[in-house]
Amino acid sequence: MGKYWSKTTESITPYVCGEQPKDKKYIKLNTNESPYAPSPKVLNAIKSAADEDIRLYPDPNCDRLRKTISSYYGLRSDQVFVGNGSDEVLAMSFLAFFNGDEAIVFPDVSYSFYPVYAGLYGIKYRLAKLNEDFSIPVEEFLKSNGGVVFPNPNAPTGRCMDTEKIREILKNNRDRVVIIDEAYVDFGGNSVVGLIKDYPNLLVVQTLSKSRSLAGLRVGFALGQEELIEGLNRIKNSFNSYTVNRVSNAAAVAAMEDEKYFEECVGKIVSTRETTVRRLEKLGFKVIPSKSNFIFITHPLFAARELFAKLREKGVLVRYFDKDRIDNYMRVTIGSDNDMNVFIEKVKEIIGKGV
Amino acid sequence: MGKYWSKTTESITPYVCGEQPKDKKYIKLNTNESPYAPSPKVLNAIKSAADEDIRLYPDPNCDRLRKTISSYYGLRSDQVFVGNGSDEVLAMSFLAFFNGDEAIVFPDVSYSFYPVYAGLYGIKYRLAKLNEDFSIPVEEFLKSNGGVVFPNPNAPTGRCMDTEKIREILKNNRDRVVIIDEAYVDFGGNSVVGLIKDYPNLLVVQTLSKSRSLAGLRVGFALGQEELIEGLNRIKNSFNSYTVNRVSNAAAVAAMEDEKYFEECVGKIVSTRETTVRRLEKLGFKVIPSKSNFIFITHPLFAARELFAKLREKGVLVRYFDKDRIDNYMRVTIGSDNDMNVFIEKVKEIIGKGV
Numbered sequence: 001m002g003k004y005w006s007k008t009t010e011s012i013t014p015y016v017c018g019e020q021p022k023d024k025k026y027i028k029l030n031t032n033e034s035p036y037a038p039s040p041k042v043l044n045a046i047k048s049a050a051d052e053d054i055r056l057y058p059d060p061n062c063d064r065l066r067k068t069i070s071s072y073y074g075l076r077s078d079q080v081f082v083g084n085g086s087d088e089v090l091a092m093s094f095l096a097f098f099n100g101d102e103a104i105v106f107p108d109v110s111y112s113f114y115p116v117y118a119g120l121y122g123i124k125y126r127l128a129k130l131n132e133d134f135s136i137p138v139e140e141f142l143k144s145n146g147g148v149v150f151p152n153p154n155a156p157t158g159r160c161m162d163t164e165k166i167r168e169i170l171k172n173n174r175d176r177v178v179i180i181d182e183a184y185v186d187f188g189g190n191s192v193v194g195l196i197k198d199y200p201n202l203l204v205v206q207t208l209s210k211s212r213s214l215a216g217l218r219v220g221f222a223l224g225q226e227e228l229i230e231g232l233n234r235i236k237n238s239f240n241s242y243t244v245n246r247v248s249n250a251a252a253v254a255a256m257e258d259e260k261y262f263e264e265c266v267g268k269i270v271s272t273r274e275t276t277v278r279r280l281e282k283l284g285f286k287v288i289p290s291k292s293n294f295i296f297i298t299h300p301l302f303a304a305r306e307l308f309a310k311l312r313e314k315g316v317l318v319r320y321f322d323k324d325r326i327d328n329y330m331r332v333t334i335g336s337d338n339d340m341n342v343f344i345e346k347v348k349e350i351i352g353k354g355v
Numbered sequence: 356m357g358k359y360w361s362k363t364t365e366s367i368t369p370y371v372c373g374e375q376p377k378d379k380k381y382i383k384l385n386t387n388e389s390p391y392a393p394s395p396k397v398l399n400a401i402k403s404a405a406d407e408d409i410r411l412y413p414d415p416n417c418d419r420l421r422k423t424i425s426s427y428y429g430l431r432s433d434q435v436f437v438g439n440g441s442d443e444v445l446a447m448s449f450l451a452f453f454n455g456d457e458a459i460v461f462p463d464v465s466y467s468f469y470p471v472y473a474g475l476y477g478i479k480y481r482l483a484k485l486n487e488d489f490s491i492p493v494e495e496f497l498k499s500n501g502g503v504v505f506p507n508p509n510a511p512t513g514r515c516m517d518t519e520k521i522r523e524i525l526k527n528n529r530d531r532v533v534i535i536d537e538a539y540v541d542f543g544g545n546s547v548v549g550l551i552k553d554y555p556n557l558l559v560v561q562t563l564s565k566s567r568s569l570a571g572l573r574v575g576f577a578l579g580q581e582e583l584i585e586g587l588n589r590i591k592n593s594f595n596s597y598t599v600n601r602v603s604n605a606a607a608v609a610a611m612e613d614e615k616y617f618e619e620c621v622g623k624i625v626s627t628r629e630t631t632v633r634r635l636e637k638l639g640f641k642v643i644p645s646k647s648n649f650i651f652i653t654h655p656l657f658a659a660r661e662l663f664a665k666l667r668e669k670g671v672l673v674r675y676f677d678k679d680r681i682d683n684y685m686r687v688t689i690g691s692d693n694d695m696n697v698f699i700e701k702v703k704e705i706i707g708k709g710v
Contacts, residue, residue: 052392
């Protein structure tokens with residue numbers, strides 16, 4: 001508590017991101033980063049951007065990047081908003097579309113930044129309890145007061161909701177904005193970008209941090225009809241005119257353009273995920289069905305908290321949430337085949353099943 | 356107005372930044388960018404950062420950059436906060452330290468983003484009217500209700516306030532935060548970083564966009580005692596865990612370290628400024644004394660609005676603010692000697708005094 005802090009600063013509970021330790025080299029399966037380098041074309045684009053124009057502000061509207069993204073998805077440029085990572089895009093979306101006194105709805109087990117954004121802007125919320133199998137209960141999202149937000153696939157579970165169920169939510173919230181956070185959709189999920197033309201209340205948020213290996217550069221975007229994008233621009237232009245810098249702009253364009261490289265990386269991650277799931281199931285783990293680049297796992301005989309701590313000692317970082325209902329689960333990012341071999345080997349050492 | 360907009364989105368008046376036109380090549384003297392490329396060491400740092408680690412999130416705490424900045428200023432790392440441009444740092448500072456119902460004070464002629472931040476977060480404010488010579492009236496800033504913010508040198512006037520006067524403001528606002536926005540201080544202004552040790556209510560904000568030629572990469576920072584920095588971290592970590600990307604971190608470290616290059620660039624800009632002032636005065640302009648990388652000028656015989664428009668036609672962009680008290684002034688960024696030769700030549704053509 002601080003004498004000089006505003007009431008907001010005093011009252012918020014900030015988000016705690018997955019650790020980025022510097023003490024030694026870990027196999028990092030804790031923050032859903034890609035195990036693969038960005039496309040060589042991305043690295044070239046960064047190097048090419050390292051010229052004297054760095055002295056000049058970037059394009060505040062990111063016209064070229066928005067054009068690239070809109071072409072990719074068959075939308076118009078004014079249906080695309082870009083930001084400094086999808087976290088920033090989500091934060092601005094909360095402020096742009098939700099009001100303090102009308103409770104929004106999101107799942108009780110979900111991206112733990114949502115309640116933080118709500119706290120930051122004083123927005124009331126209601127938690128919808130996931131079903132026992134960790135699927136999202138559609139009925140809880142019909143007729144929200146203030147709006148809806150959830151990830152699809154959900155995090156940290158990896159479970160998807162069918163497009164038709166999302167359509168039902170959109171239809172039943174015609175006066176409120178429904179944000180579908182598709183941070184992990186590229187790994188086999190069903191995107192609802194195709195519904196944008198029919199639903200002016202749909203905002204889809206995506207990121208280049210995961211499937212396009214750009215976590216280090218921070219580029220995220222939102223897709224929606226013009227009114228929503230204009231609302232986001234109003235907020236952005238009341239906060240920071242230039243949120244995406246020259247290098248990130250250039251790199252993101254190259255990343256969106258190199259579709260072949262993107263598909264190769266995603267294909268490898270999906271394949272490694274499926275292999276890893278089978279191996280873990282053989283070791284007695286229960287694995288929630290995942291369409292993302294992570295899996296959410298639990299073991300009937302070994303406490304997740306201890307597994308997490310012992311894996312860390314052995315140089316493998318995964319994510320553990322000390323939170324009701326999921327405190328016996330670990331979220332494990334899908335790394336390279338080699339990363340996952342080491343992970344499985346360490347798990348076997350810990351649970352004592354030999355090799 | 357939008358059906359889906361929040362009350363905030365509806366009510367705000369976003370900031371309009373200086374134009375970044377793409378229709379043709381202009382001499383850009385409208386957004387206070389440096390005419391000089393970043394240090395070659397910065398460009399190398401960007402290229403070196405273009406490696407496979409781009410797939411990994413950046414350090415959320417920017418430890419290395421904070422250490423570099425803190426050493427430079429003789430502070431500790433936990434007295435430094437960095438962000439995605441000083442605009443973001445200022446926006447977060449408003450939310451971190453100011454409350455809605457207690458009016459903050461800033462000058463009526465000042466950085467036009469301040470009222471926008473206040474609008475975004477619903478913070479009341481009082482405008483302190485500049486003196487006739489555009490100096491800031493100290494007495495208006497003693498005993499504020501909610502806090503104080505102003506640039507030193509002020510923008511768009513370029514005028515400085517003495518350190519002793521700022522000390523007086525700090526002493527008379529012991530329970531409120533005083534933000535001194537030193538975006539332009541490196542061009543001859545008096546920094547108040549030295550007062551931080553004595554005043555826990557002082558936050559100094561600076562940027563690498565101007566004097567270090569990094570506008571295209573967006574790095575700004577705040578300096579203050581630990582409580583203020585912790586407050587900013589609470590807000591940042593409730594908004595976006597990773598605001599400064601890997602490339603910007605690396606480039607900013609290199610820029611802070613290459614002090615020789617920095618001093619050369621700043622020296623050239625100050626020298627060009629003084630030459631330009633003399634030449635404009637000879638042409639009958641009144642120039643407000645400037646300690647920044649821009650000058651604020653007016654002519655008794657020619658309307659600034661027209662001069663601005665005609666300069667634009669002739670390929671020279673300057674900044675014009677259609678605002679009470681300053682609507683007969685132009686703000687002109689100091690470019691290279693060559694830029695300013697063209698500017699003066701075009702001015703002469705317009706006001707018809709020949710060469």
